[in-house]
Amino acid sequence: xxxxxxxxxxxxxxxxxxxSLAAAAPLSLIVPFPPGGPAxxxxxxxxxxxxxxxxxxxxxxxYGGAGGSIGTARMLAQxxxxxxxxxxxxxxxxxxxxxxxxxxxxxxxxRLISPLSHxxxxxxxxxxxxxxxxEALVEAARGEPGTxxxxxxxxxxxxxxVGEHFEMxxxxxxxxxxxxxxxxxxxxxxxxxxxxxxxxxxxNVLDLAKSGKIKVIGTLGKSAPPGLPGTPTxxxxxxxxxxxxxxxTGIFVRQDMPAELQQRLHRAVDVAIRxxxxxxxIRETGGIPLxxxxxxxxSQAFYEAETGKLQDIARRIGLQPE
Numbered sequence: 001x002x003x004x005x006x007x008x009x010x011x012x013x014x015x016x017x018x019x020s021l022a023a024a025a026p027l028s029l030i031v032p033f034p035p036g037g038p039a040x041x042x043x044x045x046x047x048x049x050x051x052x053x054x055x056x057x058x059x060x061x062x063y064g065g066a067g068g069s070i071g072t073a074r075m076l077a078q079x080x081x082x083x084x085x086x087x088x089x090x091x092x093x094x095x096x097x098x099x100x101x102x103x104x105x106x107x108x109x110x111r112l113i114s115p116l117s118h119x120x121x122x123x124x125x126x127x128x129x130x131x132x133x134x135e136a137l138v139e140a141a142r143g144e145p146g147t148x149x150x151x152x153x154x155x156x157x158x159x160x161x162v163g164e165h166f167e168m169x170x171x172x173x174x175x176x177x178x179x180x181x182x183x184x185x186x187x188x189x190x191x192x193x194x195x196x197x198x199x200x201x202x203x204n205v206l207d208l209a210k211s212g213k214i215k216v217i218g219t220l221g222k223s224a225p226p227g228l229p230g231t232p233t234x235x236x237x238x239x240x241x242x243x244x245x246x247x248x249t250g251i252f253v254r255q256d257m258p259a260e261l262q263q264r265l266h267r268a269v270d271v272a273i274r275x276x277x278x279x280x281x282i283r284e285t286g287g288i289p290l291x292x293x294x295x296x297x298x299s300q301a302f303y304e305a306e307t308g309k310l311q312d313i314a315r316r317i318g319l320q321p322e
Contacts, residue, residue: 025083026056026057026058026059026083027050027051027054027056027057027058027059027082027083027084027085028059028061028078028083028084028085029043029046029047029050029058029059029060029061029085029086029087030061030062030063030071030072030074030075030084030085030086030087031043031060031061031062031063031071031086031087032063032064032068032069032070032071032072032074032086032088032092033062033064033068033071034062034064035062038202038203038285039087039088039089039249040060040062041281041285042087042116042117042249042278042281042282043060043087044060045275045277045278045281045282046087046116046269046272046273046278047060048272048275048277049268049271049272049273049274049275049277049278050268050269050271050272052271053267053268053271053272054264054265054268066096066100066102066103067091067092067095067096067099067100068088068089068091068092068096069092069096069097069100069102069103069105071086071088071092072086072088072092072093072096072105072110072252073103073104073105075252075253075254076105076109076110076254078254080253080254080256080257080258080261081257081261082253082257082258082261082264082265084253085113085251085252085253085265086110086251086252086253087116087249087250087251087252088249088250088252089247089248089249089250090158090246090247090248090306090310091157091158093107093110093252093303093307094107094306094307094310094311095156095157095158095161095310097321098156098310098311098314098319098321099155099156099319099321099322100321100322101321101322103321107303107307107311108255108307109254109255110252110253110254110255110303111252111253111254111255111257111262111300111303112250112251112252112299112300112302112303113250113251113252113253113262113265113266113269113293113296113299114250114251114266114269114270114273114290114293114294114296114299115248115249115250115290115294115299115302116248116249116250116251116269116273116282116289116290117248117249117282117287117288117289117290118246118247118248118249118287118288119200119201119202119246119247119248119286119287119288120200120201120219120220120221120225120246120288121159121162121198121199121200121201121219121220121221121245121246121247122198122199122201122209122216122217122218122219122220122228122231123166123196123197123198123216123217123218123219123220123234124189124196124197124198124199124205124209124214124215124216124217125189125195125196125197125214125215125217126189126190126192126194126195126196126214126215127190127192127212127213127214127215128192129195129196129215131217132215132217133217133218133232134217134218134232134234134237134240135237137217138170138172138237138239141170141172141173141174142170142171142172145172145173146173146174146175147175148174148175148195148196149174149175149176149177149194149195149196150163150174150175150176150177150194150195150196150197150198151177151178151179151185151186151188151189151194151196151197152176152177152178152179152185152197152198153178153179153180153181153182153185154178154179154180154181155176155178155319155322156314156319156322157178158245158247158310159197159198159199160176160178161310161313161314161317161319162198162220162245163176163198164176164313164316164317165243165245165313166198166240166243168313168316169239169240169242169243170239170240171239174196177194182199185197186199186204186205186208186214189214190208190213190214196217198220198245200247200286201219201225201227201228201286202247202285202286202287203285203286206227206228206286209228210227210228216228216231217232217234218231218232218233218234218237219231219232219233219234220233220234220235220243220244220245220246221233221235221244221246222235222244225288226283226288227286248306250299250303251265251269253265262296263296266293266296269293270292270293273289273290273291273292273293274291274292279291
């Protein structure tokens with residue numbers, strides 16, 4: 001074998017090997033939270049269905065910190081080649097750029113492949129709160145502005161914006177009490193140090209509501225959630241007819257991912273959502289799973305509507321990144 005032939009053969013081997021390694025690269029499903037939380041568990045429930053449909057290894061990677069913005073930025077920094085996706089909630093793509101100074105991405109940099117599930121929100125009160133109905137609460141709040149307090153897991157959180165939206169729609173003035181996370185906010189509600197809170201009806205909060213340790217004034221859905229049948233909905237009160245907010249999760253990619261790759265991933269997400277394993281897991285944790293993936297067009301329309309709604313509330317209250 002002459003030198004030229006040997007070099008050609010080596011080049012062919014290297015090209016074939018590198019191509020094989022590239023083809024074998026796993027699909028990364030980034031979760032912008034540490035391992036062990038609800039989003040991480042949802043990702044691991046989706047993992048087998050995605051892997052089977054895509055005929056590819058799917059690896060869940062956790063990049064927590066900075067309100068989920070580190071993991072989101074990590075996904076956006078990767079090529080739009082279909083090998084990197086993000087499982088996020090409403091907060092990371094939309095709210096983090098509104099409240100965190102260091103976040104450089106914009107919601108329009110992401111594309112929602114499909115929502116996965118959501119948890120209903122409710123307006124709850126301390127157990128001994130003297131008011132039981134939304135009508136009576138709004139009447140009392142209008143009569144005594146600044147009398148009632150409401151707890152949230154922090155400034156700029158979804159629950160803060162929900163509270164601000166409530167005040168706008170009902171022409172009331174509540175006192176916002178921000179905490180560093182949900183646990184201390186709920187503890188002070190149980191300790192009767194604050195009056196109200198907007199909370200997701202999932203996990204231990206749902207158990208507290210069922211046991212009467214917190215009082216449910218009403219839910220934000222159009223009907224009572226499965227976990228609390230017969231619960232009134234705030235949206236029957238005319239000023240709150242359009243007061244629709246949920247905590248939802250979805251699968252995101254870079255906006256510039258080619259359409260054929262989006263469609264391939266969408267098919268896999270649809271299969272993974274439909275599995276009994278995923279459906280049962282979401283219900284057992286108090287959530288409401290989608291029965292199947294929304295279309296790409298409907299998913300993007302939903303994402304853009306959510307973005308516009310939350311950005312408008314933030315703008316109207318003068319929310320600034322910290």
